[in-house]
C-alpha cells in the first residue's frame with residue numbers, strides 16, 4: 001500500500017467522486033448541461049489524481065499480484081485498475097473535447113460514449129469498494 005496515504009483517505013475520495021457523479025447526473029436531468037459538464041470535469045480531475053497519486057503507487061507495492069496473480073484479491077485489484085483506467089481515459093476524452101470545443105450541442109452527440117463511460121466508472125468504483133471491504137474489513141470472510 002502507499003505508505004503516505006491511508007486506504008481510508010482513498011475511500012473518502014472515491015465516495016466524494018460517487019457523490020459528484022450523482023450530482024452531475026442530477027444537473028443533466030434538470031437540463032443544466034454546462035454545470036453537468038463542469039462537475040464532470042472536476043470529477044475527472046479528482047479521479048485521475050487519485051489514480052496517479054494513490055492507486056498506481058499502491059498497485060506497484062502490492063506483493064500478492066506478483067506472487068499469486070490468480071488470488072481473489074489480485075483479480076479484484078487488476079479488474080479495478082483496468083476498468084478504472086479505461087473509464088478515466090474515456091472521461092478525459094469527453095471533457096477534453098468539450099474544453100477544446102466548448103459547445104453543448106457537440107457534447108450532446110457523444111451521449112452514447114457518456115453512458116458507456118458512466119457505467120465503466122460506476123463499475124470501477126464498485127469493484128474498488130469490494131477491494132476495500134476484502135482487504136481492510138471483516139465484511140467478506
Ligand code: HEM
Pocket residue numbers: 028033034036037038040041044090091092094095098103104105107108109111112114115117118
Ligand atoms: C466524464 C464525462 C461525462 C460523463 C460520464 C457524462 C455522462 C452523461 C450521461 C450518462 C448522460 C445521459 C445520456 C443519455 O441520456 O442517454 C449525459 C448526457 C449529456 N451530457 Fe454528459 N457526461 C460527461 C461529460 C459531459 C460534458 C463534458 C458535456 C459538455 C457540456 C456533457 C453534456 C451532456 C449533454 C448535453 C447531455 C444530454 C444529451 C441529450 O440528452 O441529448 N457531458 N452525460
